[in-house]
Amino acid sequence: MQKPPDLRTSTSQPEARSSEFVAVEGGQPSTSAEALLVTAYILMWALVLVFVLLTWRRQQTLEARLGQLEKALSDAKQRAPD
Amino acid sequence: MQVAGFEALVTLPRRFYEYRMQRSGLIFHLLLALTSALVFYLIYFIFLHTPTAQPESGGFAQKIFYFHVPSAYAMYLSGVVCFAASAAFLVRPTDARNAWAQAGAECAVLFSLLVLTSGPLWAKKAWGVYWTWDPRLTTLLLSALIYAAIVVVRTFVGDGEPERRFVAAIGVLGTVNLPIIHYSVQKWGGNHPTVITGRGGGLRSVEMREALWLGFATMTLLTIMLLWARARSAWLRSRVDSLEERMLDAGLEL
Numbered sequence: 422m423q424k425p426p427d428l429r430t431s432t433s434q435p436e437a438r439s440s441e442f443v444a445v446e447g448g449q450p451s452t453s454a455e456a457l458l459v460t461a462y463i464l465m466w467a468l469v470l471v472f473v474l475l476t477w478r479r480q481q482t483l484e485a486r487l488g489q490l491e492k493a494l495s496d497a498k499q500r501a502p503d
Numbered sequence: 504m505q506v507a508g509f510e511a512l513v514t515l516p517r518r519f520y521e522y523r524m525q526r527s528g529l530i531f532h533l534l535l536a537l538t539s540a541l542v543f544y545l546i547y548f549i550f551l552h553t554p555t556a557q558p559e560s561g562g563f564a565q566k567i568f569y570f571h572v573p574s575a576y577a578m579y580l581s582g583v584v585c586f587a588a589s590a591a592f593l594v595r596p597t598d599a600r601n602a603w604a605q606a607g608a609e610c611a612v613l614f615s616l617l618v619l620t621s622g623p624l625w626a627k628k629a630w631g632v633y634w635t636w637d638p639r640l641t642t643l644l645l646s647a648l649i650y651a652a653i654v655v656v657r658t659f660v661g662d663g664e665p666e667r668r669f670v671a672a673i674g675v676l677g678t679v680n681l682p683i684i685h686y687s688v689q690k691w692g693g694n695h696p697t698v699i700t701g702r703g704g705g706l707r708s709v710e711m712r713e714a715l716w717l718g719f720a721t722m723t724l725l726t727i728m729l730l731w732a733r734a735r736s737a738w739l740r741s742r743v744d745s746l747e748e749r750m751l752d753a754g755l756e757l
């Protein structure tokens with residue numbers, strides 16, 4: 422039976438695992454102004470768009486229901502004896 | 504004859520309101536087209552004509568300001584509509600007043616969400632954190648929660664007369680916080696900038712000032728349009744409810 426490889430000496434181990442962080446000259450900040458700006462604009466206009474779409478859909482539903490009710494009421498009035 | 508004339512006079516505002524609500528489609532669509540055109544022009548103007556501010560104020564991210572501040576102003580506007588309509592409803596309840604009070608609260612929630620999403624993203628660049636318990640941020644969050652509470656109560660509790668009176672009272676009391684938000688920066692300090700002041704403000708470039716005024720004009724139109732649409736929805740809901748009630752009373756099938 423073959424012995425398993427010794428992990429402490431194995432070449433598959435990463436040569437230099439990060440054990441410290443060193444500042445890099447000219448490094449870029451993780452949150453760029455452009456990314457934040459674009460995210461803000463997308464979020465804001467997405468919120469407005471969803472609100473407008475929900476309002477439009479709600480009005481369509483209510484207008485349809487109102488039409489149904491008014492028609493039912495006028496039909497009932499016509500059917501009613503004088 | 505005299506009684507009929509008096510009745511016609513008394514119901515004139517209601518009939519005018521109903522007429523306006525039903526026949527105002529064209530004006531509404533014109534307003535929608537104008538608002539959309541202004542939004543696109545404002546975005547173009549902000550990105551291509553307005554200079555970038557100093558790095559301490561967020562640099563390129565400062566361009567959030569031209570929608571962030573007008574959104575806060577739109578929240579005030581919606582809050583004032585909610586306050587006026589709620590107060591009027593408490594004096595004399597009508598469906599129209601209730602509809603405008605509801606529309607004001609709903610739009611105030613939307614605009615406070617715009618402020619609360621755009622502000623932290625800008626703050627991350629300018630202050631290094633998304634959120635801090637600064638007096639202005641905290642008081643604005645409080646107002647957002649008050650208007651959200653009104654919307655939640657209206658949605659889940661019901662739309663009877665007592666519920667309408669209850670949310671109208673919150674609409675009146677909740678507005679007390681709006682001047683507190685505005686003056687919190689001057690009274691209690693904090694991180695929030697004080698660029699816009701009664702003494703002319705701190706925008707040092709003509710294009711910056713133009714972009715801000717354009718932002719105010721765009722948000723004013725957007726607020727009017729949204730308030731109108733939401734008030735119409737609320738008014739339609741009242742009409743549907745009243746017709747359903749009439750049909751039930753008459754023993755008709757719904």
